Amino acid sequence: xxxxxxxxxxxxxxxxxxxxxxxxxxxxxxxxxxxxxxxxxxxxxxxxxxxxxxxxxxxxxxxxxxxxxxxxxxxxxxxxxxxxxxxxxxxxxxxxxxxxxxxxxxxxxxxxxxxxxxxxxxxxxxxxxxxxxxxxxxxxxxxxxxxxxxxxxxxxxxxxxxxxxxxxxxxxxxxxxxxxxxxxxxxxxxxxxxxxxxxxxxxxxxxxxxxxxxxxxxxxxxxxxxxxxxxxxxxxxxxxxxxxxxxxxxxxxxxxxxxxxxxxxxxxxxxxxxxxxxxxxxxxxxxxxxxxxxxxxxxxxxxxxxxxxxxxxxxxxx
Amino acid sequence: xxxxxxxxxxxxxxxxxxxxxxxxxxxxxxxxxxxxxxxxxxxxxxxxxxxxxxxxxxxxxxxxxxxxxxxxxxxxxxxxxxxxxxxxxxxxxxxxxxxxxxxxxxxxxxxxxxxxxxxxxxxxxxxxxxxxxxxxxxxxxxxxxxxxxxxxxxxxxxxxxxxxxxxxxxxxxxxxxxxxxxxxxxxxxxxxxxxxxxxxxxxxxxxxxxxxxxxxxxxxxxxxxxxxxxxxxxxxxxxxxxxxxxxxxxxxxxxxxxxxxxxxxxxxxxxxxxxxxxxxxxxxxxxxxxxxxxx
Amino acid sequence: xxxxxxxxxxxxxxxxxxxxxxxxxxxxxxxxxxxxxxxxxxxxxxxxxxxxxxxxxxxxxxxxxxxxxxxxxxxxxxxxxxxxxxxxxxxxxxxxxxxxxxxxxxxxxxxxxxxxxxxxxxxxxxxxxxxxxxxxxxxxxxxxxxxxxxxxxxxxxxxxxxxxxxxxxxxxxxxxxxxxxxxxxxxxxxxxxxxxxxxxxxxxxxxxxxxxxxxxxxxxxxxxxxxxxxxxxxxxxxxxxxxxxxxxxxxxxxxxxxxxxxxxxxxxxxxxxxxxxxxxxxxxxxxxxxxxxxxxxxxxxxxxxxxxxxxxxxxxxxxxxxxxxxxxxxxxxxxxxxxxxxxxxxxxx
Ligand SMILES: Nc1ncnc2c1ncn2[C@@H]1O[C@H](COP(=O)(O)OP(=O)(O)OP(=O)(O)O)[C@@H](O)[C@H]1O
Ligand code: SF4
Ligand SMILES: [Mg+2]
Numbered sequence: 001x002x003x004x005x006x007x008x009x010x011x012x013x014x015x016x017x018x019x020x021x022x023x024x025x026x027x028x029x030x031x032x033x034x035x036x037x038x039x040x041x042x043x044x045x046x047x048x049x050x051x052x053x054x055x056x057x058x059x060x061x062x063x064x065x066x067x068x069x070x071x072x073x074x075x076x077x078x079x080x081x082x083x084x085x086x087x088x089x090x091x092x093x094x095x096x097x098x099x100x101x102x103x104x105x106x107x108x109x110x111x112x113x114x115x116x117x118x119x120x121x122x123x124x125x126x127x128x129x130x131x132x133x134x135x136x137x138x139x140x141x142x143x144x145x146x147x148x149x150x151x152x153x154x155x156x157x158x159x160x161x162x163x164x165x166x167x168x169x170x171x172x173x174x175x176x177x178x179x180x181x182x183x184x185x186x187x188x189x190x191x192x193x194x195x196x197x198x199x200x201x202x203x204x205x206x207x208x209x210x211x212x213x214x215x216x217x218x219x220x221x222x223x224x225x226x227x228x229x230x231x232x233x234x235x236x237x238x239x240x241x242x243x244x245x246x247x248x249x250x251x252x253x254x255x256x257x258x259x260x261x262x263x264x265x266x267x268x269x270x271x272x273x274x275x276x277x278x279x280x281x282x283x284x285x286x287x288x289x290x291x292x293x294x295x296x297x298x299x300x301x302x303x304x305x306x307x308x309x310x311x312x313x314x315x316x317x318x
Numbered sequence: 319x320x321x322x323x324x325x326x327x328x329x330x331x332x333x334x335x336x337x338x339x340x341x342x343x344x345x346x347x348x349x350x351x352x353x354x355x356x357x358x359x360x361x362x363x364x365x366x367x368x369x370x371x372x373x374x375x376x377x378x379x380x381x382x383x384x385x386x387x388x389x390x391x392x393x394x395x396x397x398x399x400x401x402x403x404x405x406x407x408x409x410x411x412x413x414x415x416x417x418x419x420x421x422x423x424x425x426x427x428x429x430x431x432x433x434x435x436x437x438x439x440x441x442x443x444x445x446x447x448x449x450x451x452x453x454x455x456x457x458x459x460x461x462x463x464x465x466x467x468x469x470x471x472x473x474x475x476x477x478x479x480x481x482x483x484x485x486x487x488x489x490x491x492x493x494x495x496x497x498x499x500x501x502x503x504x505x506x507x508x509x510x511x512x513x514x515x516x517x518x519x520x521x522x523x524x525x526x527x528x529x530x531x532x533x534x535x536x537x538x539x540x541x542x543x544x545x546x547x548x549x550x551x552x553x554x555x556x557x558x559x560x561x562x563x564x565x566x567x568x569x570x571x572x573x574x575x576x577x578x579x580x581x582x583x584x585x586x587x588x589x590x591x592x593x594x595x596x597x598x599x600x601x602x603x604x605x606x607x608x609x610x611x612x613x
Numbered sequence: 614x615x616x617x618x619x620x621x622x623x624x625x626x627x628x629x630x631x632x633x634x635x636x637x638x639x640x641x642x643x644x645x646x647x648x649x650x651x652x653x654x655x656x657x658x659x660x661x662x663x664x665x666x667x668x669x670x671x672x673x674x675x676x677x678x679x680x681x682x683x684x685x686x687x688x689x690x691x692x693x694x695x696x697x698x699x700x701x702x703x704x705x706x707x708x709x710x711x712x713x714x715x716x717x718x719x720x721x722x723x724x725x726x727x728x729x730x731x732x733x734x735x736x737x738x739x740x741x742x743x744x745x746x747x748x749x750x751x752x753x754x755x756x757x758x759x760x761x762x763x764x765x766x767x768x769x770x771x772x773x774x775x776x777x778x779x780x781x782x783x784x785x786x787x788x789x790x791x792x793x794x795x796x797x798x799x800x801x802x803x804x805x806x807x808x809x810x811x812x813x814x815x816x817x818x819x820x821x822x823x824x825x826x827x828x829x830x831x832x833x834x835x836x837x838x839x840x841x842x843x844x845x846x847x848x849x850x851x852x853x854x855x856x857x858x859x860x861x862x863x864x865x866x867x868x869x870x871x872x873x874x875x876x877x878x879x880x881x882x883x884x885x886x887x888x889x890x891x892x893x894x895x896x897x898x899x900x901x902x903x904x905x906x907x908x909x910x911x912x913x914x915x916x917x918x919x920x921x922x923x924x925x926x927x928x929x930x931x932x933x934x935x936x937x938x939x940x941x942x943x944x945x946x947x948x949x950x951x952x953x954x955x956x957x958x959x960x961x962x
Contacts, residue, residue: 015451022452029468137600141540141592143547146585149571153578211726218683218721219741219792220714229740233731248457248483255459256548260571271552274463282467290455297454309731309776 004311005302012298019290024068027283072287078280082273087284090269097167097265100177101185102254106243109189109196114239116193117200121208122227132197139194144253148187148260156183165262184261188253192246199242203235210234237308244300251289343605350601356594364412373402375409375561384577394583397566398573403583410563411587413556414543417477418595421542422535424481425488430531432485433492434519438500446493450486458483458545459554466554473546473562476555480545484538491534495527529606536599540592547588563588629656630832631680631717631800636692636702637908638675638684649675651856651908652692654932657800657832662822664847664864665836666879670904672856673836677802680834681717682709696800715745718793722805724785728777734761734788735773741795760791764821783814790821794829801825801833807842819846840879844868849941852876855903855913858932862942872935872942872949874918912947920948 035048035057052058056067071077077087120132156164162183170177207213208231216230255267262268266285273281305311344350363370372393379400387395387403394403436446456464462479469475499505505522513521549555550564558565563584570581638650650672657663665673678684680694682701694701696716701709721727729737738760739753748756754773761769764787777785786806793801803822807815823846825831835847843850843864850867852860852875860873871877903913910929915921924947935949936942 011448011451014448015455018448018452019455022456026464026468031468137593137596138589141544141596142589143544143567143585143592145548145551146567146581146588149567149574149581150585153574153581157574211721211723212729214683215719215721215727215789215792216729216740218681218713218719220710220712220744221740222710222744225744229732230729234729237731245454248454252457252459252545252548256552259552270460270463271554274466274554277467279467282463286456286460286464289457289460293455293457294451307731309733310778 004305008298008301012294016291016294019294020069020072020287021065023283023287023290024065026286027279030279077284077287080273080281081278082276082281087280090281091266091284091288094264094266094269096169097263098254098258098267100170101181101188101257101263101265102250104181104185105189105192105250105254108185109192110239110243112189113193113196114200114236117197117235118204118227118232120197120201121204121231122223124205132201136194136197136201139190140198142190144187144190145256145260147190148184148257151183151187152260167263167265180261181263184257184263188250188257191253192243192250195246195249196239196242199238200235203238204231207231207234233307237304240300240303240307244297247293247296251293340605344601347601347605349597350605353594353598353601356590357598360411360591360594361415363408364415367405367408367412371402371405371408373405375401375405376559377401384573384580386577387579387583395577395579397580398569398577403566403580406561406566407563407584407587409561410566410584411591413473413560413562414546414588414591417473417480417546417555418539418542420474420477421481421484421545422538424478425484425538426531426535428482429485429488430492430524433489434496434523434527436489437493437496438515438519438523443493446489450489453482453486456483459548462549462554471549471554471557473556473560476546476549477542479549480542483545484542487538488531488534491530492527495530496523499523499526533599533603533606536595536602540595540599543588543592543595628658630659630697631657631834632693632695633676633680634693634695636676636679636694637690638672638679639689640687641689642687646906648905648908649856650679653853653856653858655851655858655861657834659799659832660826660830661849662826662833662835662847664843664850665834665853666838666840666843666850667853669838671853673853674804676853677719677804677834677836680800680802681713681719682706683713683719711745714741714793714798715796716798717800717802718796718798720786720789720793720801720803720806722808724782724789724809725777727789728785730777733774733776734780738773738788738792738795741792745796756795757791760795761788763794764788764791765817766791781814782810783817786810786814786818787821790818790825794825794831797829797831799832801831802836803833804836805838806835808838815842816845822846852879855905856908857913857945859914859946860944861932862936862939862944866936866939866942870936870950870953872944873914873946874920874948874950875914876944877950878917912945922948 035051035055036043055071056064059067075088077091079086080090083090116132116135120129120136123129123132151162152164156162163180167180168176208227210231212234213226213230216226221229254265255270257263258265258267259271266288269281270285272278273285344354379396381400382389382392382396383398383400385392385396385400387393389395392402392404394407397403397406432446432449435442437443458480461483462476465475465479500523505518508518508522546555546562547564547567550562551568553565553568555564556562566584567581570577570584574581633653633655636650636653637648639646639648641647653672653676655663655665665676667673675684675688679688679690680701682704684690690702692702696712701712728734735754735757738757739748739750742748742753742756743750746753758769758773761772766772766784766787772780772784777788780788786809790806801822806822807818810818819842822833822835826833835842837843847864849863850861851858852867852873854875860867860871860876867876868880871880903916905913911927912918912921912925912930915925918925930945930947932943932945934940934942935944935946
């Protein structure tokens with residue numbers, strides 16, 4: 001297991017380094033003088049010179065990169081061109097919203113997706129399977145931002161059941177917070193739920209026709225025990241992988257969902273930054289997303305090793 | 319119970335019978351037939367839309383803005399600038415399909431060779447895996463944000479961002495199919511006969527991997543269509559005044575109070591297109607499954 | 614105990630633990646009906662080991678699975694399976710569940726895949742005891758250690774916490790056996806228990822099965838491709854061909870004088886009884902087992918039979934007593950081999 005974790009840790013670190021390099025060069029590929037981009041309001045030659053020196057733009061590339069990494073590690077993402085506030089402080093207010101939204105969406109999607117997937121596999125060839133499959137196909141094909149639009153138009157505005165936009169921090173008023181975020185989370189979770197359902201279903205169909213499930217039946221276990229103790233346990237490995245891999249899609253989805261519901265999160269910040277050419281913000285967003293993806297998938301690998309004894313004990317992934 | 323089946327395509331000569339069997343299975347599946355017909359119709363409309371659309375997409379009529387669906391002369395009504403919604407939907411669907419195909423073409427052109435190399439040459443596997451990890455770390459929207467920042471927002475850049483984000487999926491399926499095919503006897507025989515690696519890849523592995531590539535492409539297109547809609551909705555994709563289903567939805571959101579119906583149709587069209595591809599992709603996968611007969 | 618003694622011991626026991634009568638199974642599939650088993654009858658006396666042989670696809674596993682109602686829901690089953698007089702065919706699932714694992718237990722061919730990879734072997738053995746004996750998890754685990762010792766696993770107290778992938782194929786099969794005998798079943802069905810193992814490991818597994826019969830008095834149905842296994846362990850043999858029983862006899866009688874032409878073919882293609890066989894399989898008879906959609910009223914072996922004539926293709930031969938001296942030797946053949954085995958082999962040359 002130690003070897004497995006070390007390998008994974010090393011691979012994650014390497015990917016992290018590579019993605020930092022990509023972003024570093026991406027920033028240099030931005031149109032115009034990077035000093036100009038970083039300068040914000042004050043574009044006097046002296047200010048530009050100061051920025052060049054501060055960011056080491058007059059140094060050779062490797063040195064620049066080293067300094068870049070150092071700044072990023074210290075959380076110095078520069079200053080927003082538009083607002084003049086440090087990007088790091090913008091992130092501290094925006095991130096909690098996005099994290100809450102995503103976590104809630106993942107929880108909802110997993111509960112729904114695993115439940116429906118198991119049901120479809122167990123009720124193979126019966127109406128329940130058709131319904132579950134159909135819902136999953138629709139969930140996979142529907143543009144969820146459109147669902148969000150419809151939900152606002154025909155649910156929030158028409159019935160007033162949910163607020164159409166806005167956000168209340170969870171520490172301020174947890175109930176109101178949930179009230180604001182549950183609809184966006186449901187909308188964001190639809191696509192993920194569909195993917196989880198389909199993967200769970202096919203993993204369950206495989207497990208249900210496996211030899212060890214036949215053994216479990218031959219032991220005289222109840223169907224419920226056969227499904228939960230034997231078939232589902234093995235299928236969960238697949239579910240965990242799917243959630244990890246779909247994280248990218250979820251981040252993309254969160255950006256749009258926040259935009260639609262006017263949630264003041266990371267996504268809204270990103271889109272605003274693109275239109276205002278707020279490069280320091282864009283850069284921070286890109287780098288942070290990549291880091292989050294890599295770190296979370298490393299955690300998923302850890303979780304793997306908890307679920308799958310073949311990894312835990314010997315270190316060979318199955 | 320282990321069933322020893324050598325998929326027929328792999329024996330070469332039998333590939334014709336396999337193709338007819340797959341086609342027969344598709345024809346027998348009503349979902350496959352319906353989704354195929356929908357896709358064929360959509361493709362025809364998209365191809366012909368510049369000629370068959372009732373109005374020019376840019377033709378404004380400020381006397382008649384926000385006409386509701388059913389208005390004489392404007393079957394689906396008009397938008398905020400008095401442009402014909404039906405015409406814009408037709409051309410918007412055309413743009414959606416364009417982005418879908420362009421994105422998938424991008425991902426195949428890069429992903430297939432890399433997948434083959436990763437599966438065939440052991441030494442390349444680790445390097446390509448890191449590359450895949452790297453790509454995965456940048457979700458398509460973030461990729462699009464980056465590209466839009468560097469090169470500006472456009473249909474082409476949106477398609478490229480989506481296509482790049484789809485490369486890892488292509489690499490994964492091609493790699494695993496290559497690994498499977500490499501272990502089969504006829505490939506080993508070709509290697510023993512002294513065939514070069516490139517020859518084996520091009521003549522033996524790639525042709526037999528086409529079915530998984532085809533299925534992957536069929537499910538990647540709807541994902542790309544949805545991606546385009548998202549990007550255009552956010553203003554990172556197709557730029558107005560070019561018609562796009564995503565931008566139509568963005569406009570609809572803006573004018574939701576005046577014309578709430580405008581948000582319905584473009585979404586239905588996006589969903590219909592994506593659904594048809596996904597349903598057909600499922601049917602294709604089932605039809606290609608060698609175990610399919612037993613089920 | 615020699616084979617002869619075993620056969621003699623078995624013949625004296627009258628009431629069978631398990632009585633299968635006229636069992637037929639078919640599967641409706643996408644490509645038409647598949648008749649897998651047709652009118653199979655067999656008995657299992659207490660403490661008896663019955664071997665079942667036949668080529669791949671002849672319906673051995675389907676017969677085995679139908680005994681405790683383990684076939685998929687699509688299977689159409691008719692006939693009767695009685696366990697100590699109680700009918701099992703058509704019985705409610707809940708009642709069958711009380712039989713499975715407790716009265717009738719199974720061992721399967723693939724020890725690699727038949728155990729759940731994510732649960733410890735102790736847990737998997739304990740599960741049976743928790744379900745049928747209402748044992749606590751703790752007591753079940755302690756009993757699992759005893760059972761592992763019983764089937765000859767060294768340092769069982771440690772192995773009990775292992776996962777299947779940490780054990781060798783032979784050990785896994787022993788775990789399967791420990792699991793099967795946990796509740797002291799009356800009947801053990803072993804579907805090709807040694808096929809996936811190499812020869813030396815095979816011998817060990819067969820020894821464990823024999824021990825269990827001797828110590829616990831379990832009746833065992835052993836399914837195999839391998840006549841060597843039959844010769845090694847079974848008291849009586851049932852030979853199947855294309856879903857039907859074509860010959861049934863005590864092991865010694867069958868090896869000495871096979872009557873059915875198919876059996877004769879099998880034997881001429883395989884080693885002498887008593888010898889260990891691992892490599893010799895029933896493959897040398899030319900032709901394939903037919904997959905049938907309906908069971909025709911002919912001898913289904915006719916196309917491959919050297920002695921077939923018009924009668925064989927017109928009506929199915931009944932399973933009848935063929936040997937003059939023994940009422941326990943039956944075969945379904947219109948033209949049974951007239952002479953004992955050595956001559957048969959001559960004839961085949
Ligand atoms: N679920 C099923 N659906 C349809 N046909 C089936 C099913 N299970 C078994 N069969 C068919 O029944 C026949 C008998 O199969 P069975 O598994 O009993 O053979 P076997 O004698 O055990 O062979 P082997 O030695 O290979 O294990 C085969 O033709 C098989 O294809
Ligand atoms: S009945 Fe006829 S065909 Fe069948 S085994 Fe006997 S001799 Fe051969
Ligand atoms: Mg079998």
